[in-house]
Amino acid sequence: MKRIYYKFLCIFSLGVAVVSCSNDSNLDSNLDVNSDLTEQNFLSESFTPIPNQYIVTFKGNTLSKRPSKKSNISYEKSVENIKEEVISKFKKARISKQNVKATFGYALEGFVAILSDEQLFELKNDPRIKSIELDYMITLAPPPGKGPGNGGGGGGGTTDPQEIPWGINRVGGAVSGVGKTAWIIDSGVDSDHPDLNVDISRSRSYVTKGKYSIEDGSGHGTHVAGTVAALDNNIGVVGVAPGATIVALRVLDNRGSGSFSWTIQALDYVAANANAGDAVNMSLGPRSRYTDSAVDAAALNVASLGIKIAIAAGNSSDDSQFYSPARVNHPNIYTVSAMDINDNWASFSNFGSPVDYAAPGVNVKSTYKDGGYATLNGTSMASPHVCGMLLLGGNIISDGFVNGDPDGNPDPIATHN
Numbered sequence: 001m002k003r004i005y006y007k008f009l010c011i012f013s014l015g016v017a018v019v020s021c022s023n024d025s026n027l028d029s030n031l032d033v034n035s036d037l038t039e040q041n042f043l044s045e046s047f048t049p050i051p052n053q054y055i056v057t058f059k060g061n062t063l064s065k066r067p068s069k070k071s072n073i074s075y076e077k078s079v080e081n082i083k084e085e086v087i088s089k090f091k092k093a094r095i096s097k098q099n100v101k102a103t104f105g106y107a108l109e110g111f112v113a114i115l116s117d118e119q120l121f122e123l124k125n126d127p128r129i130k131s132i133e134l135d136y137m138i139t140l141a142p143p144p145g146k147g148p149g150n151g152g153g154g155g156g157g158t159t160d161p162q163e164i165p166w167g168i169n170r171v172g173g174a175v176s177g178v179g180k181t182a183w184i185i186d187s188g189v190d191s192d193h194p195d196l197n198v199d200i201s202r203s204r205s206y207v208t209k210g211k212y213s214i215e216d217g218s219g220h221g222t223h224v225a226g227t228v229a230a231l232d233n234n235i236g237v238v239g240v241a242p243g244a245t246i247v248a249l250r251v252l253d254n255r256g257s258g259s260f261s262w263t264i265q266a267l268d269y270v271a272a273n274a275n276a277g278d279a280v281n282m283s284l285g286p287r288s289r290y291t292d293s294a295v296d297a298a299a300l301n302v303a304s305l306g307i308k309i310a311i312a313a314g315n316s317s318d319d320s321q322f323y324s325p326a327r328v329n330h331p332n333i334y335t336v337s338a339m340d341i342n343d344n345w346a347s348f349s350n351f352g353s354p355v356d357y358a359a360p361g362v363n364v365k366s367t368y369k370d371g372g373y374a375t376l377n378g379t380s381m382a383s384p385h386v387c388g389m390l391l392l393g394g395n396i397i398s399d400g401f402v403n404g405d406p407d408g409n410p411d412p413i414a415t416h417n
Contacts, residue, residue, distance in 0.1 A: 167360025177241025217254025240388025
């Protein structure tokens with residue numbers, strides 16, 4: 001369904017320069033353009049560069065210390081070994097261990113570091129380097145009005161008896177997901193929420209500000225997780241794949257701030273630890289037009305492992321081809337726009353050829369932080385409906401088409417077969 005858009009890896013957008021360019025035909029042929037950032041109006045316009053911090057990626061097979069997934073070496077030990085190899089292999093750049101903020105070797109080969117102009121020049125001219133991009137911080141903020149999504153308040157307590165939200169019925173959900181695993185790349189998850197099955201041991205936080213924890217300080221990630229897999233347990237709500245295991249990968253802090261490099265680290269962890277048949281949800285991305293080749297490549301490479309990814313289309317009422325990461329095109333990547341209970345287009349939703357399906361994204365009730373529940377709006381709420389369906393196996397099929405798609409090519413409405 002997605003059309004192919006040509007991608008220049010050497011870009012100058014919003015002050016972000018890719019200082020090393022190379023054409024990667026595999027990546028270019030799989031890109032489309034689409035993104036999201038949370039629920040409607042959840043993202044502020046704060047979009048700032050991290051001073052002198054860069055995401056550096058290597059051409060294939062630059063690293064030698066990346067173990068196989070069958071290795072007994074932990075992921076954390078593996079990336080520590082990669083840090084040592086980076087410092088050793090790029091001695092001419094004189095990169096210190098203290099300046100290397102992160103390394104990765106599964107979804108991508110590369111690192112994140114604070115670099116001087118001299119180090120940038122050295123790396124730019126190294127034939128092993130594929131790209132160098134300035135790292136950016138995006139900041140989410142509470143929307144104006146009555147609370148999250150302009151309608152959910154701050155999240156109420158346990159609802160009894162249990163209810164099935166309209167969106168779950170619309171997509172053919174509430175089918176047991178026991179034994180399945182969903183990786184939620186978001187603001188964390190309320191790990192002891194009574195309506196969720198969270199695997200704390202495999203969950204990770206990449207947030208470097210404040211207390212290191214997978215706990216959700218904004219409620220966004222918990223809401224997403226509930227739509228995917230809220231338990232069928234006579235309280236609260238039910239997810240598309242109730243009982244599926246949730247692995248929380250926190251890349252947004254309590255204020256909703258997160259860097260692109262945190263998202264890459266989370267995808268790298270998924271590539272190293274997830275299995276084919278698992279599903280990932282990414283209800284995040286820039287509100288303003290912006291593309292990031294490293295994030296896109298990491299998502300593409302995870303999908304190539306047989307791991308399916310649902311990505312929110314974005315809430316900017318714009319063509320999704322101008323946003324990362326949801327612009328990426330692959331058979332295992334599903335970009336999702338939002339609709340309401342009457343199958344009408346949600347006015348805030350991004351549109352365009354990168355979108356694969358529409359799903360419920362207006363007045364979506366789900367789990368929330370502090371053991372609560374909330375009703376939110378956004379393509380962030382639509383995407384986890386598809387993530388849940390991906391866990392259930394079988395096929396996602398069209399059950400009609402959304403009304404009023406602004407691009408004139410109505411998105412098929414996703415349902416599970």
